[in-house]
Amino acid sequence: MGKNNKNQKHRNCIVVCCFIVTIILQALFYIHEVDAVENTVIIVQSQQIPAYNEAIKGFEEECKRKNISIKAIYDLKGDAEEGKRIVKNIKDSEIKPKLFLVVGVLAAAIVKEQFDDIPVIFCMVINHERFNLQGANVTGISTEASVEDQFAILKGLLGTYKNVGVIYDPGKTGKIVSEAVAASKIFEFNLIKSEVTSETEVALALKNIINKIDALWMIPDSTVITKKSLDIISKTALEYHLPIFCTSDAIIKAGALVSVSPDYRYIGLQAAQIAQTLLSNPTITSLGIKRPDKLKLTLNTQTAELIGVNLSPIRSYPNVILYP
Amino acid sequence: MISIRTRLIFYMSMLVIIVGAVSCVFFLIYSKKQQEESLKKLGGSLVMLLAQDNEVKDALSYSQRAFLDTPIHVVNELDIEKEIGYLRVATNQSILVEERAPWIDIDMEEIPICKDSGITNVPVSSQIWARGGVRVVELHPNSNISVTNRKVDCVGGFFYDFTVSVIGKQTFSEEEFAAQILGEAKVSDKTIQENLGFVQIGLSTYKLNERVKKIIWRIIIPMGLIIIFGGMGITLFLTKYFVSPLRHIANITLDIAKGDLTRTIDICSEDEIGQLSKNFNQMTTELKISHDEKEKILAQLRQHVEELTKTNKQLSEAQERLVRSEKLAVVGKLASGIGHELRNPLGAIRNALFVIKKKTAGINTLNDIQKLDQLIEIVEKETERSVKIVNDLLGFSRTTKPTVSPTSVRAVIESSFLRLKMPERIEKVIQLEDNLPLVSVDTTQIEMVFMNLIQNAFDAMPTGGQVTINAKRENGFLVITFSDTGCGIPDNIKDKIFDPLFTTKSKGMGLGLAISSNIIQRHEGFIDLKSKEGEGASFIVKLPIANV
Numbered sequence: 001m002g003k004n005n006k007n008q009k010h011r012n013c014i015v016v017c018c019f020i021v022t023i024i025l026q027a028l029f030y031i032h033e034v035d036a037v038e039n040t041v042i043i044v045q046s047q048q049i050p051a052y053n054e055a056i057k058g059f060e061e062e063c064k065r066k067n068i069s070i071k072a073i074y075d076l077k078g079d080a081e082e083g084k085r086i087v088k089n090i091k092d093s094e095i096k097p098k099l100f101l102v103v104g105v106l107a108a109a110i111v112k113e114q115f116d117d118i119p120v121i122f123c124m125v126i127n128h129e130r131f132n133l134q135g136a137n138v139t140g141i142s143t144e145a146s147v148e149d150q151f152a153i154l155k156g157l158l159g160t161y162k163n164v165g166v167i168y169d170p171g172k173t174g175k176i177v178s179e180a181v182a183a184s185k186i187f188e189f190n191l192i193k194s195e196v197t198s199e200t201e202v203a204l205a206l207k208n209i210i211n212k213i214d215a216l217w218m219i220p221d222s223t224v225i226t227k228k229s230l231d232i233i234s235k236t237a238l239e240y241h242l243p244i245f246c247t248s249d250a251i252i253k254a255g256a257l258v259s260v261s262p263d264y265r266y267i268g269l270q271a272a273q274i275a276q277t278l279l280s281n282p283t284i285t286s287l288g289i290k291r292p293d294k295l296k297l298t299l300n301t302q303t304a305e306l307i308g309v310n311l312s313p314i315r316s317y318p319n320v321i322l323y324p
Numbered sequence: 325m326i327s328i329r330t331r332l333i334f335y336m337s338m339l340v341i342i343v344g345a346v347s348c349v350f351f352l353i354y355s356k357k358q359q360e361e362s363l364k365k366l367g368g369s370l371v372m373l374l375a376q377d378n379e380v381k382d383a384l385s386y387s388q389r390a391f392l393d394t395p396i397h398v399v400n401e402l403d404i405e406k407e408i409g410y411l412r413v414a415t416n417q418s419i420l421v422e423e424r425a426p427w428i429d430i431d432m433e434e435i436p437i438c439k440d441s442g443i444t445n446v447p448v449s450s451q452i453w454a455r456g457g458v459r460v461v462e463l464h465p466n467s468n469i470s471v472t473n474r475k476v477d478c479v480g481g482f483f484y485d486f487t488v489s490v491i492g493k494q495t496f497s498e499e500e501f502a503a504q505i506l507g508e509a510k511v512s513d514k515t516i517q518e519n520l521g522f523v524q525i526g527l528s529t530y531k532l533n534e535r536v537k538k539i540i541w542r543i544i545i546p547m548g549l550i551i552i553f554g555g556m557g558i559t560l561f562l563t564k565y566f567v568s569p570l571r572h573i574a575n576i577t578l579d580i581a582k583g584d585l586t587r588t589i590d591i592c593s594e595d596e597i598g599q600l601s602k603n604f605n606q607m608t609t610e611l612k613i614s615h616d617e618k619e620k621i622l623a624q625l626r627q628h629v630e631e632l633t634k635t636n637k638q639l640s641e642a643q644e645r646l647v648r649s650e651k652l653a654v655v656g657k658l659a660s661g662i663g664h665e666l667r668n669p670l671g672a673i674r675n676a677l678f679v680i681k682k683k684t685a686g687i688n689t690l691n692d693i694q695k696l697d698q699l700i701e702i703v704e705k706e707t708e709r710s711v712k713i714v715n716d717l718l719g720f721s722r723t724t725k726p727t728v729s730p731t732s733v734r735a736v737i738e739s740s741f742l743r744l745k746m747p748e749r750i751e752k753v754i755q756l757e758d759n760l761p762l763v764s765v766d767t768t769q770i771e772m773v774f775m776n777l778i779q780n781a782f783d784a785m786p787t788g789g790q791v792t793i794n795a796k797r798e799n800g801f802l803v804i805t806f807s808d809t810g811c812g813i814p815d816n817i818k819d820k821i822f823d824p825l826f827t828t829k830s831k832g833m834g835l836g837l838a839i840s841s842n843i844i845q846r847h848e849g850f851i852d853l854k855s856k857e858g859e860g861a862s863f864i865v866k867l868p869i870a871n872v
Contacts, residue, residue, distance in 0.1 A: 106498070
């Protein structure tokens with residue numbers, strides 16, 4: 001009799017435990033669902049390149065600290081058609097993210113086109129002004145340092161009253177050059193402009209101004225900076241002991257002297273902070289275009305030696321990286 | 325009547341022929357389509373090979389024909405079957421190369437050129453050919469470059485025309501530029517592309533048609549024949565397999581219908597035919613039992629009928645004998661009375677005549693004597709005759725039981741002839757078997773019978789003829805036949821011939837055959853007559869053989 005009662009008690013205990021476990025699991029699932037709906041962020045990157053990955057890495061680290069959940073990272077692999085399909089699938093899915101981080105111009109253009117009701121933060125878009133990325137739900141982080149910041153470093157290196165040459169395609173970077181013209185007066189530079197419309201004109205344009213300038217300022221213009229033209233520019237500049245000032249580490253590796261560029265990881269971190277702001281204030285959907293908070297200065301000591309330029313005036317600047 | 329087997333073979337053969345023909349047509353269409361597809365693939369591959377060749381791109385970029393020699397040579401080498409009919413490479417402004425195969429008589433002016441051959445990723449159904457032709461666009465599976473494929477009909481024959489734009493790279497995409505600016509050397513596939521010109525290749529359908537013909541002769545026709553004959557063979561086999569048992573059953577049924585109820589069907593399968601055979605055998609068995617019972621009953625009936633017929637005949641004979649016996653008895657009694665009454669007066673008359681004859685011996689008057697002698701002679705003759713008649717009557721009435729002893733028939737026959745006067749024109753023939761058995765008879769009575777029969781034969785042949793007597797053994801009797809060549813006995817008196825007092829002679833009492841028949845019956849023998857009017861008569865006497 002006593003044994004039967006004991007078994008009955010065991011069975012009751014098991015039933016109660018199962019019931020409790022079921023309720024807990026359902027509660028967890030519900031909480032998870034709520035959390036997913038409330039705080040999910042989707043990252044879309046144009047392609048797999050280290051700079052993009054570094055920015056994403058910075059974003060992820062900061063999101064962890066700020067309890068922002070990253071639902072997924074999509075890679076468009078540089079393919080517009082593929083990218084459209086992926087973004088369309090995201091759009092068609094039932095659970096929508098609260099915010100998009102888009103890395104690269106392709107991702108930015110496609111996501112902005114598909115979503116106008118979800119905040120979008122773009123970064124790592126070179127010359128973002130060219131791509132009409134403004135929007136009520138779009139916040140961006142520029143990939144270039146401001147012309148003023150660049151000229152300040154240039155002035156520190158070269159001093160004042162110097163002739164600075166720039167080759168550009170007016171259709172692509174005319175606006176930057178216009179800003180630079182205004183800024184050059186402030187920094188007492190004489191900006192000598194040379195316009196090109198195709199890659200083949202670059203060599204001739206350089207030849208035309210090379211004897212008139214003390215430094216060549218290379219802005220991120222896709223007509224001017226190509227594999228072929230970069231090679232020509234680098235060789236010519238070395239030949240004429242002309243320092244090249246630019247905004248890309250890659251061009252430093254090709255032979256430029258100084259570059260002012262953002263810290264890509266920090267751009268991600270900065271994007272996470274913006275995301276936190278947007279997520280915590282649903283009424284705010286855009287914070288406009290932000291400049292990168294942290295810049296780095298890359299110096300090519302090898303080129304400096306070759307062309308006989310003393311880098312000591314700017315070597316003491318913060319975030320200096322020496323190459324090689 | 326057309327048999328099931330013939331109809332089955334006919335219908336199945338028709339079906340097989342239809343199936344074979346449809347299979348051949350289907351295979352022909354499929355093979356032709358496959359050949360066309362492979363030709364299209366070849367054309368697409370060759371044209372894409374040219375279009376993607378860097379030397380071709382350089383040639384088109386700089387309008388240098390010299391760069392095209394090597395790639396065109398490579399393409400021609402790859403065209404193992406020599407199916408390229410013509411080839412054209414052109415920039416957007418001018419044609420760099422136009423070649424045609426030497427074995428094709430074609431004017432390159434006839435081959436249409438696409439005005440807008442360089443457009444990619446754009447629907448081209450609305451594009452117009454400069455010199456005619458219908459254009460079909462297919463997206464090459466390995467590229468986003470469209471390959472146009474069309475059929476060109478001109479003097480030199482039919483051609484599959486393949487045209488593809490040659491695309492050159494103009495500049496980096498923004499993403500590639502970004503990758504370069506941001507420090508990554510990887511080059512993206514996404515590029516902005518420029519149309520440099522087009523490559524056009526025409527593949528002749530001549531070799532394709534040759535291959536299709538080969539397929540028809542080497543594969544399709546043999547396949548069709550194999551299907552048709554194989555199918556017909558299988559049909560024959562199956563028909564034989566299924567119909568033979570039915571035919572076997574039909575043959576056995578025919579035998580059974582003819583009355584052979586012993587036939588059975590020895591099919592032991594478990595299918596419907598097997599079941600039919602079992603049922604049929606069962607039915608045949610039951611039919612046989614019924615038939616046997618019926619035969620048994622019929623045999624019994626037949627036996628009864630035979631017995632009845634025999635009994636009836638015996639009865640008729642007995643009745644006839646009885647009537648004859650009664651007649652004989654009556655005649656016998658009458659004869660006995662008449663004979664007895666007439667014998668004594670006739671004896672007295674004879675005696676008186678003898679005395680008269682003695683007493684008149686002394687009379688000398690010659691005339692009286694002669695006259696008296698004649699009268700006496702007449703009276704004596706008639707008296708003798710009357711005595712004989714009376715003796716016959718008495719002999720008939722007093723027929724005694726025969727005293728039988730083994731006797732030789734030959735002796736009795738010869739004795740009978742000796743006692744009779746043989747007429748001159750009658751020939752006697754006696755044909756007796758050797759070693760004839762003795763008969764158990766009363767010699768005197770049988771001799772009287774034989775004499776009577778021989779005398780009757782003599783009487784039947786007044787103008788001469790032949791009397792034949794033969795004897796032979798038969799079933800315990802000795803059969804003696806007395807035949808003459810006389811006028812025969814009419815059918816209407818045959819039945820009365822053995823009756824007493826029936827005669828056809830002018831001088832006779834009609835007792836001879838009656839007495840003979842009576843004697844033979846007393847000897848447990850038989851006497852019978854066979855005669856036809858005008859062909860003589862035969863009396864057959866059967867006497868029992870003596871048990872010696």
